[in-house]
């Protein structure tokens with residue numbers, strides 16, 4: 001019997017290790033749902049979770065999930081188009097459409113699957129996708145899966161985008177795809193400018209609002225609301241500020257009807273558990289009725305950005321919960337992260353290929369569950385570690 005030999009795999013892994021890019025898993029305890037977490041048994045202030053509003057462990061959500069799970073069971077038993085669809089999936093889709101101010105919405109099993117399904121089914125071989133250089137991996141994979149040509153424009157560079165639009169007028173359709181809030185840099189896409197170009201050169205806009213939903217725009221409605229600019233397709237996830245699990249697409253009724261029939265990652269995927277759908281509805285209700293969550297978060301973001309800039313750190317981003325502190329070399333960023341952890345702050349280093357070479361960073365995230373004291377402690381620790389490692 002022929003067996004996969006492992007020698008070449010070991011060599012590949014060694015090569016990754018030699019570049020200082022070897023990835024390993026950390027064991028996070030249930031308390032990571034809140035701002036304190038036990039990582040490999042040690043208590044830390046969590047400063048890198050995507051649980052921006054602190055809802056992932058919220059009792060109102062877990063109670064709702066448990067109640068519905070007791071009634072409907074844990075698994076959904078099939079894809080949405082066969083046996084997996086329930087009233088909770090449908091209610092959630094109505095709720096998202098209302099929340100996003102769109103005609104309709106479609107729930108996918110994750111944001112990743114939503115992106116690959118949307119992009120690969122909308123853009124065909126006669127079309128072109130114009131994609132921001134720093135778009136999320138799931139957008140890149142969606143472009144790879146589609147038969148369309150992909151042209152990558154420099155990060156948020158509108159001149160470059162315009163040149164590429166001008167040169168590609170011969171394609172049947174043009175799709176501009178961008179993160180709303182960029183996941184590694186924390187900045188917001190220039191949607192007003194993108195809209196002007198899209199109208200001028202006849203292009204559709206697809207926005208990935210994974211990090212924007214629940215965070216920017218009125219009541220957390222996202223990037224389109226933040227700029228008051230309508231877009232053609234909004235993709236999002238429940239796994240960040242909303243605190244649960246799953247992805248979605250929101251837009252026109254024909255868009256959603258088309259995706260339900262053509263998006264392979266929707267059709268060939270088992271539906272999410274109904275309990276999670278119900279908890280997600282609860283989360284959107286809470287986000288809409290508690291604007292204080294968003295305003296407290298913005299207050300903390302302002303505090304920490306001001307302080308870290310004062311200390312002389314090279315920080316990126318805007319007023320979003322993602323706060324990248326640029327360290328430079330990947331090994332140094334690993335040391336930095338380890339030193340933070342020793343002092344009780346959990347914020348891992350992000351290294352290539354997730355970010356460009358020489359731009360390794362600590363990707364910190366702020367949560368509404370943090371207090372001003374937590375922020376002070378984080379800043380103090382950053383200062384001490386930054387001095388010690390000569391980053392500032």
Ligand SMILES: *Cc1c(COP(=O)(O)O)cnc(C)c1O
Pocket residue numbers: 110111112113115136138179183208210211237238239246247
């Ligand atoms: C996290 C993320 C996704 C994927 O969402 P999941 O629900 O975790 O699969 C997609 N796009 C962006 C920009 C993200 O940050």
